[in-house]
Amino acid sequence: MAVRHFLTLLDLSKEELRAVIHRAIELKALRNQGITIEPFRNKVLGMIFEKASTRTRVSFEAGMAQMGGHALFLSPRDTQLGRGEPIEDSARVISRMVDMVMIRTFGHDILERFAEFSKVPVINALSDSYHPCQLLADLQTYVEHRGSPEGKVVAWVGDGNNMCSSYISAARQFDFELRIACPEGYDPDPAVVAAASDRVTIVRKPQDAVRGADWVATDVWASMGQEDEQRIRMKAFEGFLVDHELMSHANRDAVFMHCLPAHRGEEVSGELLEDEKISVVWDEAENRLHAQKALMEFLLEHSN
Ligand code: CP
Numbered sequence: 618m619a620v621r622h623f624l625t626l627l628d629l630s631k632e633e634l635r636a637v638i639h640r641a642i643e644l645k646a647l648r649n650q651g652i653t654i655e656p657f658r659n660k661v662l663g664m665i666f667e668k669a670s671t672r673t674r675v676s677f678e679a680g681m682a683q684m685g686g687h688a689l690f691l692s693p694r695d696t697q698l699g700r701g702e703p704i705e706d707s708a709r710v711i712s713r714m715v716d717m718v719m720i721r722t723f724g725h726d727i728l729e730r731f732a733e734f735s736k737v738p739v740i741n742a743l744s745d746s747y748h749p750c751q752l753l754a755d756l757q758t759y760v761e762h763r764g765s766p767e768g769k770v771v772a773w774v775g776d777g778n779n780m781c782s783s784y785i786s787a788a789r790q791f792d793f794e795l796r797i798a799c800p801e802g803y804d805p806d807p808a809v810v811a812a813a814s815d816r817v818t819i820v821r822k823p824q825d826a827v828r829g830a831d832w833v834a835t836d837v838w839a840s841m842g843q844e845d846e847q848r849i850r851m852k853a854f855e856g857f858l859v860d861h862e863l864m865s866h867a868n869r870d871a872v873f874m875h876c877l878p879a880h881r882g883e884e885v886s887g888e889l890l891e892d893e894k895i896s897v898v899w900d901e902a903e904n905r906l907h908a909q910k911a912l913m914e915f916l917l918e919h920s921n
């Protein structure tokens with residue numbers, strides 16, 4: 618058996634992804650019943666964070682502890698990673714000591730290089746290109762609220778960023794139609810779009826994406842690392858606010874998702890975010906915990 622990594626949603630087969638979502642729902646039910654299982658007893662997860670995080674850190678760390686394991690928070694500020702030790706060397710050393718590694722970083726190539734030299738599973742906890750763990754939680758949330766996403770219409774409104782690229786991967790793996798509304802100049806990676814051309818369309822008006830959609834998602838306009846572009850992006854994304862008016866073009870039972878943190882009044886109105894008839898963002902955030910437990914269980918079971 619080779620080591621399995623999770624750098625994008627394409628690293629697992631369609632069947633494997635469905636099994637992980639199913640297991641996440643099961644693990645959530647066990648936790649809600651107060652039943653404890655400890656498949657990660659004596660296992661250690663190394664967590665390398667080169668960017669800030671609330672949900673990702675808390676969900677991985679709490680998830681390991683709740684299932685009998687331990688998580689190590691590794692920041693470049695106080696490890697040799699921040700002092701220029703090559704990623705390949707760090708991968709060989711760290712992966713001889715822990716059972717899994719989770720990395721939040723800038724360039725996606727950093728994850729790929731780490732994975733190439735790692736003896737243990739590597740999980741993408743967000744790169745500039747993808748955020749696949751968030752999609753596991755989003756898919757779990759859709760399944761719980763509305764059932765299978767297969768054949769549904771999903772609208773992405775906003776930046777063609779890491780989240781958007783992971784929605785494109787999800788459209789391929791979960792067989793839904795994805796309509797992306799983004800301003801010119803903020804399209805997702807053309808290669809990622811081209812690989813999913815039968816599932817994905819790009820439009821310029823949010824209404825054109827949202828019309829008849831079953832699921833609407835957005836994210837911040839300036840991602841981590843793009844703080845300097847905040848002002849210019851605010852201007853470029855004028856008219857891309859997701860609010861009740863925009864949602865009125867969607868199907869009657871459409872849900873709204875946002876990976877959070879949200880900027881109320883920029884990409885989403887405060888009223889929509891708080892409207893729990895439409896917005897499932899708190900379940901979506903909670904599901905990071907359950908989905909990642911299921912993912913880690915899968916990766917450990919399928920790696921030698
Ligand atoms: N959605 C998400 O990844 O949140 P954090 O940046 O807080 O981890």
Ligand code: NVA
Binds near residue numbers: 743748778779780
């Ligand atoms: N696109 C955002 C997601 C944050 C969870 C970012 O990369 O900052």
